[in-house]
Amino acid sequence: MSERVERVAALEEGPPGGPEEDAAGERLQALLAGLNEPQREAVTHGEGPLLILAGAGSGKTRVLTHRIAFLIYTGQAQAGEILAITFTNKAAQEMRERVEGLLGRATRGMWLMTFHAACARILRGEAQRLGYTRQFTIYDQADSRRLVRRCIEQLGVDPKRFTPAALNGQISAAKNRLQSAEDYRREVGSPFEELVADVYELYERELMAMNAMDFDDLLFRTVNLLELYEEARRRYGQTFRHVLVDEYQDTNHAQYRLLQLLVGGGTAPARGQRVQLEGHRNLAVVGDDSQSIYGFRGADVRNILDFQQDFPDARVVKLEQNYRSTQTILSAANAVIANNRGGIAKRLWSDLGQGAPVHVRELEDEHAEARFVVGEIERLLDEGTGRAEIAVLYRTNAMSRVIEDALVRREIAYQVIGGTKFYERAEIKDAIAYLSWIANPFDVVSFTRIANSPRRGLGQTSLGRIVGHSATVGVSVWEAAAQAQAIPGLGAAAVKSLRRFSQTMAELAELAARGTPVAELLEAVLARSGYLEALEAEAMGGAAKTIEAQGRIENLEQLVEVAREFDVTHGEGRGAERGMGADDGGESAGEGEGTLDLFLQQLALVADADARRDEEGLVTLMTLHNAKGLEYPVVLIAGCEDGVFPHSRALEEGGLEEERRLFYVGVTRAMRELYLTYARRRMVFGAPSYGLRSRFLDEIPAELSDCEEELTISRLAGEGSQNGVPARVRARARGHRENEWSRAGQASARAANELPPERVFRMGEDVVHAAFGDGVVTGVEPGGVIVVRFAGDGSERKLMAEYAPVSRRR
């Protein structure tokens, strides 16, 4: 490897030599041309750990792609020796295209994908070692929540008291901490955690029996695999000679551990790990602690903050020149983020000039806000701005509807990212469930989903008997279903119906085993199962449902189209499984088996962001989270009100700083023009709510925005002190229309920030009340109100957390 380094050095010097070396030298110069000094340093860094602190818009994608190209180009790595992790599949795909553009050839064999996709791929080859087959099913969040619900019911716990969502969240958090059910059990400290442990254990057993994994398992099991098998660890560690990770600030503990296992090194292993880590330590991470916005799903900023402790010899490169935004936008972003404590100091600057002021507007209600946003978009379009250059961002998906309505009314073409997702629609999930059950006969969740869809007269009771029978006899649901008459307690009609269903499925499985292309198989499924027929019957029927059914049919046609595309790229037998030699061993006989599995796994891992389309003349609507990593000449952020953004629930849970980072992310998406709007009145849950303008708006220096009233009051309050007290004074001055509601809003903000911790209650906590006795918190409402259900008489009461005589029970 030292000769490699020499070669790099030689190339950098632009050595004398034969004609092809000259050409190579030129190529290399071209690769490095146009990079600023720190960018170049990051790109040309050789072996060993590398931390790239990349401020918003500082060209980190450029650095990553150029670095990959550089590594390949200088012979430091083959394409197949690179593992590059991105946040979305879309980002991976874009990055691959750019690398190929730089190299002028295909990047066959390079692992350029998300953590989850990489893990799924590894596990497909190694699943047997962990007791799974390679056809294991991946459950999305909805699936796993359903399973949790079943577990809760099986344990005889009231799902009212503890919602599947809450328990699922606990389990997911544990998995992200790499805490197994047994680990969790060992550390329980409350009755609630006791319950979580029970559910967690059962949930794991069920998943295992169904040959299924949830999202978190993909990471967790891969870590298990690498910890358990030194051979696998070595093999993957050596295969991926260079590992690059984008958006490192949003990695969770499992992902962190995975990286350590792959590249070796880091500090002493976390939580008593026994594995001796060794490896090449060629890990390059890119991120920005100011843009860490996924704490709620287990991301841990400390991963990036502590990188230099993990790798004391790491080279650190800071990218501080912003190539995206005007100085005004940057100054606004910097001023807001300065209100967070800690973090890595950086000073972002731009030479793109001051540009326009930030446009801040107050509107009457959300409809007026939507009209303003759309009106402004129309004006910009008239001025020659392209639709694809405009993005509208908001805090929650629910907020898109009003804006969509306004856009439709003005006939402006748009796309919504996220929200009601294509792959979460019932008909799509049904169709996929059919395929899943064919691929994985143990997949009970899929079976129960499709058995009575379309209606076959197999209701809850019958399904329960079938599943119960399969569990007692110890065979897959598939086999159980095939032996309909052997299932005790099943009525004659049910037996007959199940027989027919099972027969159809057997035929379809036969088709699949013969290596039928996925699109063809899917069409056969939809036709023979009677699914399409039922929908068509509904679409023909005269009622209002017609349109809906028609839409569903169209969605299914789209899915078939997706499958057809998959067949084209992965068709012709083998082509699919390229990449490292390591997983070839696991590939079973070559009858085209495995294609269906691959298709299903790809589907399971598609994200909303992957659906984004560029350059098609569409205005883009999405949540601030989905906007991560993107940029638009014009950005409009709607709903800048306290309680909406920052979100009230984040305030309650002490997540203000993460909200502020989210705001920072939103602001820094804008290149030229930035609009921040808020409404005095907004319908929430069908009831009006009145909020104050977002505190983040007050953190923007007045001279950067164009709100005139703002300037006047700010001058009155004292020149130059935009932060701190005067800012709040301004907010009060503007919000003097406040009534009951806004005061309630303030109280809730206070609840999080100023109440002592023993006065802050969360869902599911056990409490005791001086008069009513023991109870459990079943709701947390704005205004510092908590809802408690009391064990004594089963009644539910609303209490003021601040004043009521309640305390935590232990």
Next chain:
DNA sequence: ATCCTGATTTTTTTT
């Protein structure tokens, strides 16, 4: 088993 209706809940954010 299925359908209808009224009640309850939902809104953070997502791989």
Next chain:
DNA sequence: AAATCAGGAT
């Protein structure tokens, strides 16, 4: 305002 759920009627 919309979606999901529970309970009861058919």
